[in-house]
Amino acid sequence: MTSVEDLYEIWSRDSELRETLKQTLEPRGTEWLFELFASLGPRAGDVLVDVGCRDAKHAIRLVREHELRGYALDPLPLHVELAKAEVDQAGVELTVLEGAIEALPFDDHSVDWIWCRDVLVHTDVRRGLAECARVLRPRGRMLTYVTLATDRLEPRERNLLVHATALVPESLDPAQIEAAAGAAGLQEIAVHRLAGEWRERMIEDDSWNAAEALLMLSRVQRREDALVEAYGAAAVDAVRGGQLWGVYQMIGKLCPTVYVWERDA
């Protein structure tokens, strides 16, 4: 353990270390996921499904950039409406469907690519990945971005996130995700453990305000009872969970992870 004497001695001469930590590490950002998809070699006419598409903006971009045929799928009617409006406006060939990963509305072996970004934590991964493997053609590929717990996420922190942001606890666990993929017959082609990279990029690009996130967390803490009275416990918990999501990525409690899986031939 560092002694008090050592600590203050260290702090009195750590300016070089601090300067080093102010230099960018050139983190990858959200754009990199599209570059990764492009590097996998999609071909014009291939069939893509965006599972958990929300407003379908990513599906629209992928279909346009790679001349794919596509489906955008989400279980929430609210998101299906949003997605339909975006697709109409974009004028692309993309079919929006209401449905969940655990029961995909596609024939066996009918899909070339699955894009699944930021969805698996809400789902039953064993059933969901088995469905993905069922609908993928042999050697079809699935690109998944999922935020997973690390061993720094304490049980109470985990419970708070699970309850506040509608997570399936097992689906936060890398071992469970990897076992579910293996059991489904999805071979791991690549895994990228991004840790805080996207959030660093967002701060460096000014597209995420980490200071605002911390201010909201502190204000929620100091005014919790009044906020719960005014807005309800679920809304207050959801704000807290949503803001902690980014902060925990930056301090190593959550690790955004990208998997590229290929269906067995």
Ligand SMILES: C[S@@+](CC[C@H](N)C(=O)[O-])C[C@H]1O[C@@H](n2cnc3c(N)ncnc32)[C@H](O)[C@@H]1O
């Ligand atoms: C955090 S949003 C991500 C949306 C989008 N993929 C993106 O990256 O911006 C999670 C999405 O997963 C959807 N979702 C929740 N449960 C799902 C399920 N069982 N199957 C498929 N999608 C689901 C939600 O409705 C929501 O649109």
